[in-house]
Amino acid sequence: MKLGCFSISLAVKDLKKSKVFYEKLGFEVFAGEESHGFLIMKHGDTNIGLFQGMFEKNILTFNPGWDQNAKSVDAFDDVRQLLEQFKSKGIEIAENSITGDRGPSSFAIIDPDGNPILIDQHV
Template identity: 75%
Template structure:
């Protein structure tokens, strides 16, 4: 299974306070829009997303179709394939937003400890 770019998506209380904290430990803003309530920060190949008011819990995030620098991959497992493979292995899909046969889409599964895992394809 090719899952793509990995990051942790953090549900933060104050986007600017969290941004300042992560800058102190070596992260810099890489993408996102503070005016839309989210920033993506990077330190080497490590990505974190800061999301204010979007999620209730922190979650692991995979972006099929992207490498760690959010660059498109020539070959990847589409989010629809991943969803079907996980369902075939008996995993329950907790949420999904897939509206077409190709292109962007997302779904979430929950691990045995209640941690959400988001598969979020942008391409």
């Protein structure tokens, strides 16, 4: 099962303060815009998303079709395939936003401790 690029999406209270904090740890802005309420910070192969006002809890995020640099990969498991694999294993789907037969789509599950996991395909 190829889940793709991994990052943690943090629900932050103050985007500017969080940005400064993570920069002190060696992270740099990789993507996003403060004016849109989110930044993707990168340090080596580690990605952290900072999101202000978009969701309540921190979210583990996987992006099928992307490597750790948000570059498309040739071989990956489409989000629709992953959804069916998860269902076949008895994993409850918390949110299903799958559209169409291919391309961008997403779904979410919740781990046993209540942590949201987003499978979010952009390609």
